[in-house]
Amino acid sequence: MANLKKRFEIKARDFVRAGEVSIEVQSLLKTIGFRANDVRRAAVCAYEAEMNVVMHGGDGVLELTVDPKNIVMDFTDDGPGIDNIDLALQEGFSTATPEYREMGFGAGMGLPNIKNHADSLEIHSKKGEGIHLRISFIVSDGP
């Protein structure tokens, strides 16, 4: 099966460029010809994960792998990692600083949103060792 891999770099705390990677992913998936709903789901998740790397993580990378049946996004960063993954997945849980909350972030809905939109979400992380997030989508069947 034809497949495509693409690597995107994400810089921590770069709020000027934050969001650009997910816009690029969205436009690439659209260009390839995935259905609007799959593109949207993937873009929403890419955005949440990208913003988490920018805000909470360290410099990181998104590796996008697609084939006609699957879209997989692997986010890794070398930031502080997540101490308690179950807690981080709870709606409303956030360690965002007051400054970030003022910027409109820190609703604690990012990871729950990813879980809702994606077909699977795996989080591997240990405190002090960064994160590895694997977000996968099964491409919807069409005519």
Added chain:
Amino acid sequence: MTKSLSDLKAVHYIHVNEEVCNGCVLCMKACPTKAIRVKEARVAVIDDGMCIDCGECIRVCPRGALTAIMGKSDMGDLSDHFTSVSASTVLYSQFEEGILPNDILLGLKRMGFSYVHDQTYTNEMFNVAVELFIKEHRKKDDASFPLISPVCPVVVKLIAYRFPSLLKNIPPLMTPREIVARESKLRLAARHDCPETDIKVVHITPCPSKMICIKEPVFQEHSYLDEAVALSNIYEDLKKNIQDVDEDIVLHHSGGIGLGWGMSGGEITGLDLNCLAVPGLQETIRYLEKVEMGLLNNIDYIEFRTCAEGCLGGPYTVADKYQAKHNLQKLIHMFGVEKRVKYSYVKKLYDKGWFFTDKSPISWERKLPQLTSSDISKGIERQNRVEEILRLLPRKECGACGCPDCRTFVEDVVEGKNSLQGCVFWESQKKKLRIGDNKVPAHIREDLPESD
């Protein structure tokens, strides 16, 4: 997949004068949908299936080689028809202080139109219709927000061609200019006891896209307007006719809100909702991307206008856009921001379907090519080839190949519409590549010199 939609688009819109065009890259670089290529370094060619009628190319061309097809340049003999005229509210911003909307409408009447229909009151009615629509929309389970104003035809085309997943965010409401045209026809036909087809309705517009959407409306079976005339074309004539107006018929009925529509933010001033106004083409594209990602779900309604500062930045205006904005602001102040339309009256019309189009925006979606998983497979292969080749180029973004950027050039190469030799750097670039280099795709390796 950037499919060209040529088959959907019947009307040639922008014309390149081959005698005048010298094949520079300015229009090609300015085009937001990458619809322009410069052929043989000589002349710009527009892919009609990609063009959204924004007019950016017309604006940037230093030689005036690009023009839009227009309605008639002069109004000709108006007496042999019943001709009704309506104007974009931008018209009211184009004259010096002291000339009021009513003077301008009387000036139009003196030019010989049998009927002058002011649009500003309908603008205010349209505001109410949007509020009513949104109230109902909220109750739906699958309602998507924000809704997007259907008023700017370039925005509508941009969405239809580049953001079709957002078609469902455009409410199926008829624009004020179309409502005005429909009502003019109805009333005049009744008054003169003739068929509606005997009535001609002309719209005075600051922008070329209105002309195209009369010939080819996206969300209506047909347009009620018969002709659009560039504001700049009738300006001098109208100005003369305003000078010695001495009648005192009242043709203008709206308050300041209906008058403000010509500038960015004008439409949403009349809405009691959580709204944004986004002017300018690049900003419009950026925000449509955000809407598509669901980042603006908390907003009810967005007024997009692709011209800077809104319609008063249109290519066929006469006054400086900032001066015009100031003029409008003064008019709004003078007429006040109280709404003059009666809610219960508009509600009654709304319930009767008065505001709705006969063709919903979503119906356009069905016209779009449906992609299958083998298309996705091809899309992936195509994208891989693009990336492979793109890596071999120096990415100078010079445009000498006749494509707006290196990526588009390579896409054209992969689609067989151009060849790598078209890149002026390719020969020197080739010398740096080795046959044994397995990063170089096989089909290109064949093309490399045997050894050095």
